[in-house]
Amino acid sequence: MSENLYDVAYKLEKALRESDDFKSLKRLYDEVNADEQASKMFENFRNIQLNLQQKQMSGEEITEEEINHAQKSVQLVQQHEKISQLMAAEQRLSMVVAELNKIIMKPLEEMYGSL
Amino acid sequence: MSENLYDVAYKLEKALRESDDFKSLKRLYDEVNADEQASKMFENFRNIQLNLQQKQMSGEEITEEEINHAQKSVQLVQQHEKISQLMAAEQRLSMVVAELNKIIMKPLEEMYGSL
Ligand SMILES: [Ca+2]
Numbered sequence: 001m002s003e004n005l006y007d008v009a010y011k012l013e014k015a016l017r018e019s020d021d022f023k024s025l026k027r028l029y030d031e032v033n034a035d036e037q038a039s040k041m042f043e044n045f046r047n048i049q050l051n052l053q054q055k056q057m058s059g060e061e062i063t064e065e066e067i068n069h070a071q072k073s074v075q076l077v078q079q080h081e082k083i084s085q086l087m088a089a090e091q092r093l094s095m096v097v098a099e100l101n102k103i104i105m106k107p108l109e110e111m112y113g114s115l
Numbered sequence: 116m117s118e119n120l121y122d123v124a125y126k127l128e129k130a131l132r133e134s135d136d137f138k139s140l141k142r143l144y145d146e147v148n149a150d151e152q153a154s155k156m157f158e159n160f161r162n163i164q165l166n167l168q169q170k171q172m173s174g175e176e177i178t179e180e181e182i183n184h185a186q187k188s189v190q191l192v193q194q195h196e197k198i199s200q201l202m203a204a205e206q207r208l209s210m211v212v213a214e215l216n217k218i219i220m221k222p223l224e225e226m227y228g229s230l
């Protein structure tokens with residue numbers, strides 16, 4: 001008899017919340033958000049990225065000026081120590097989440113893989 | 116101190132594999148696949164759906180003939196007891212998986228929600 005699915009899911013939520021990777025991310029996220037200048041710089045960077053992604057998806061043309069503007073915003077955040085640490089922490093956590101998903105979805109992957 | 120993240124993920128994988136929802140889905144999936152006629156009908160239905168989705172996403176025009184063809188394939192699988200049971204089981208499991216994801220991703224949702 002296995003543990004109840006949702007009980008185990010709540011345990012995983014707790015383990016994720018208490019993991020070093022999540023705690024580092026949260027700390028950096030709070031630090032960046034507590035710094036008005038860093039917070040605005042990061043928000044601006046995100047908005048530029050999002051805007052370019054939406055244009056790409058809808059097949060809209062992206063001007064040279066927009067590309068230059070985006071490159072400058074990337075350079076700005078890369079030079080900001082806290083923001084670049086935050087982005088690295090986000091990258092690490094998204095890899096952890098992808099691994100967790102891969103583990104959990106194994107039963108379905110095995111089933112559909114045999115089609 | 117919380118349990119290791121990956122150990123808990125493997126427990127969740129086990130709990131999903133042993134859940135009634137997954138076991139029902141697997142049983143129906145195997146039954147449909149063991150029945151050559153049902154298996155072909157279902158595969159044909161899937162291919163038609165996938166083809167329409169791809170056309171929709173790429174903005175390609177969908178002809179009236181294609182719509183009629185798709186509707187007929189939907190009616191065929193709906194009238195097939197095993198296939199319609201399989202599709203209902205897939206629907207149920209995808210709701211379970213969505214709930215699990217919602218639980219596990221809560222720490223991230225809380226963090227980014229506070230932006
Ligand atoms: Ca802010």
Ligand SMILES: [Ca+2]
Pocket residue numbers: 115148154
């Ligand atoms: Ca088959």
